[in-house]
Amino acid sequence: MSTKTDKIDRLAALTAQRETTTGGSLWVEAFRRLRSSKMALIGVAIMALFVVIALIGPWIAPHNPTSQLWRDEVFTNRGEFVGPRGENWLGLDHLGRDQLSRMLVGARQTLMVGVISTVLGFVVGALIGGVSGAALAFGGRAGQRLDTVLMRFIDMMLAMPSLLLAVSIAAVMGQSLTTVMIAVGVVQVPIFARLLRGSMLSQANADYVLAARALGVRRRRVVMGHVLPNSLGPVIVQSTLALATAIIEAAALSYLGLGNPDAAQPEWGVMLAQAERFFDEAPFMAICPALGIIITALGFTLLGESMREALDPKLRS
Amino acid sequence: MPLLSVDELKVTFQGQGRRASTAVSGVSFDVDEGQVVGLVGESGCGKSVTSLALMGLLPKKGVRVEGRADYRGTDLLSLRPSAMRDLRGTQLAMIFQDPLSSLNPVVPIGVQVTEILSRHRGMRGQAARTEAAALLERVGIPDPTRRLKEYPHQLSGGMRQRALIAMAVACAPRMLIADEPTTALDVTIQAQILELLKELVDQEGTALLMITHDLGVVAGLCDDVNVLYAGKVVESADRRNLFAEPAHPYAHGLLNSIPRLDAPRGQPLNPVRGSINDQIAWADGCAFAPRCDHYTLECLNGTPELGPLAGTEAPAGHHVRCVNPVRERLETVTLADVGAGDSPTEPVTQKEETSE
């Protein structure tokens, strides 16, 4: 081996030792960080458990969730309730139905309300925010005006307390599960819209966009090919967080008596609302659905928060 | 005895669950009373970390600082935080790179000047304001009384840097550390700020540690120069000797890379190959070896020592960390070329692939 190749080889070997991991793209890097985050793992685990229960709940429920099998053991007027016991792990509700079965079957509705309303909020909100952001950044005078109108509309929605918005919608559409989903979804619209618009605006001012425009790339291509994909990060994170909010909001609507009118069908929010009257005598009746809601919401929140952290370039080292 | 004597300063960053990385791996140099010493190197070579370590401004968590830094007989690195707090501003003061982000945006300039007067000189109220105005005037800010009430965003870049300098010299420190004080400024302003610094250190006899990547600044201002590479001093010499006879291939490359106005058109530039990412660990040999034109197998026999430059006519005090130093006078570069005093130039370092 000649001295020259030896020289080069040894140097190459030593240089390779120093090679540091200088990450890949934003998303790859974010995923790597996410995988090592305990918060994210707990979040994903809770989410997975919840989804599995929602899917197979009706088949593993030990009893019929809607039939009042133990009606003769519960006397609400005398304050006689049945707590957790061998036959009914989570006790009975005020009508003598098995709580565990109601929890297992109810998960599906809770998940459905959360997912559908979030998708609704995401789609409508992203549409308004995307149009608004693109119009303001690239639409010139007319675009500016369109943005102003859309944002005034969004301001108006933000100024209305979410519950009242839901109440108004329920008033027009009548009380149903669909109403709950639409109401909760509509509440999310302004949040998604503002987020995407803000994110797009900051991207639109980025140097690479200026460069693309200076190179003569058409506006449509710039928006669809560069600005939009790069702005979606925070919106996707928000949708995870919104799932948590949606589940809690839906519960609040049930509490106000605006939930699913078919109260026999188990749903966690309705169960919690019904349990309020008996809270002092039979707290377990409320605690079960409440824990279900809290843990599920926490799962989504944990995942969303750790995604936000993973995607935040300021926190990357 | 030197005013400040830094001996084997070593700074290691250790994040949670991450590999420790050494930012400064054994830096030694002296600063005498009233002397201007340059610390030169490209970004990432550890020059800023060195200055922060000396000021005790590195975060306490996740950072290990070793070595000694004797300032008038006390070791700055082992001083209690509260004692260090008393020294900062009075004995040692610092000027930072970006004057906008280095000033508090929601506090008037006046308060940011008077707060240091009230802390170290016990001045309050009108007396402090008068003194603050005098300080602003001294660093060349016109209409100082009005400026005291203004906020940083209302000042121009040069004015902001002047205000920061006013704060640094408010308590007549013996030692000033300037971390790239002109990098964020316009070229015309850069010269003014350098002029101001020069004037202040000449008048007060303040020692100045000048941290820069700008050879023009070095040529115009410094008495002694230390060239840093990958966290170690690779060459230290008197300014004239360094410019006349840069012995370390890195220093040689830096000086050789300065484009010349009198060069024939079309003559290629001579950049230093590669980037600071192409390096090996000092323990294995010379960190500069992968980018070096003079590299031999000897370079990989452990860390080279920083020793006096050998040779009969080698000037005293010229030290280099290299097993085969460049022995070739750089006739082509003179102090005038690197723009001593006026417009500074940046050394050209290019990526390997683009230099072909």
Added chain:
Amino acid sequence: MLRLVVRRLLQLIPTLFGLTVLLFIWIHRLPGGPAWALLGERGNEAARRQIEEQLGLNEPLLVQYGRWLRRLLELDLGNSVKTGQPVWDEFTLRFPATFELGVTALLFAVIIGIPLGYFAARRRGSWLDVTAVSGSLLGICVPVFFLAMILRSIFAVNLGWLPSGGRLTTGIDATDVTGFAVLDGVLTGEFDASWDAIQHLILPGLALASIPLAVVVRITRASVLEVLSEDYVRTAESKGLRKSVVRGRHVLRNALLPVVTTVGLLTGSLLSGAVLTESAFSFGGIGSFIRQAISDRDYPVLMGFILFIALLYMLINLVVDLTYGLIDPRVRVN
């Protein structure tokens, strides 16, 4: 400054106008139309015809809208279906209670939240930080009304430390001056009444504070973390300033700017929360009134409330924006 305020107030008009249009459409889209909405359950065909005659509901929509708008400007929000009283009077009667509750909740959120967020950021990764972060995540996930139930059950029903509901203990001698129970006690010198009112505010205030508190903790923490890494904090340290000056003038002063904006945005969620908490504690404010109106389908009340809240929300955020201009010199100039 005055011109700025006027301009900002004028900017509210299109939003409010849009809101009235939406509400008008809403009322007309209600099943059975506005007459049924106004009559509620008592309605019959004759009464409906009468009210349509009376309110001119047969006239063109634009004329109706104009008339309705004029009445709104005179603060006439119509009468409650349930109580028959003017909606505006019902609100002003109950507003002080909700205001007191909201302020209590905000105080809890700010007094606990800011220091907690600040120290969590300062000791990042410590047990305090972990507790604060996980606590604030949990705070967002607990339904407000469930928290209200739990608090009431533990501290009022079981431990008996605090009253379980209402604004004042029945039978206590309190003179009503302004409607603000705590303030009245102070004004009339009946300090026992004030104290009693405060005790009644603690539990509902805590329940209502849960979400604002969580938000304030998180915003403060994030903001302090960001400011701590700013160059000007390093400059302040390099000047050898005392720790208290560095932390107060240089860290907190900057870190609190985003917190101020957030507190303004929280008013909306506070009012929603009041609807949920007040009824759990039978606290006689607007919140429980609205909950009743929801189950009664008392549309005039709901509509009036939406307008009332929207106006309040916008005014509060206007005040917050203007305050922000005062404390952040960078905004002031523009």
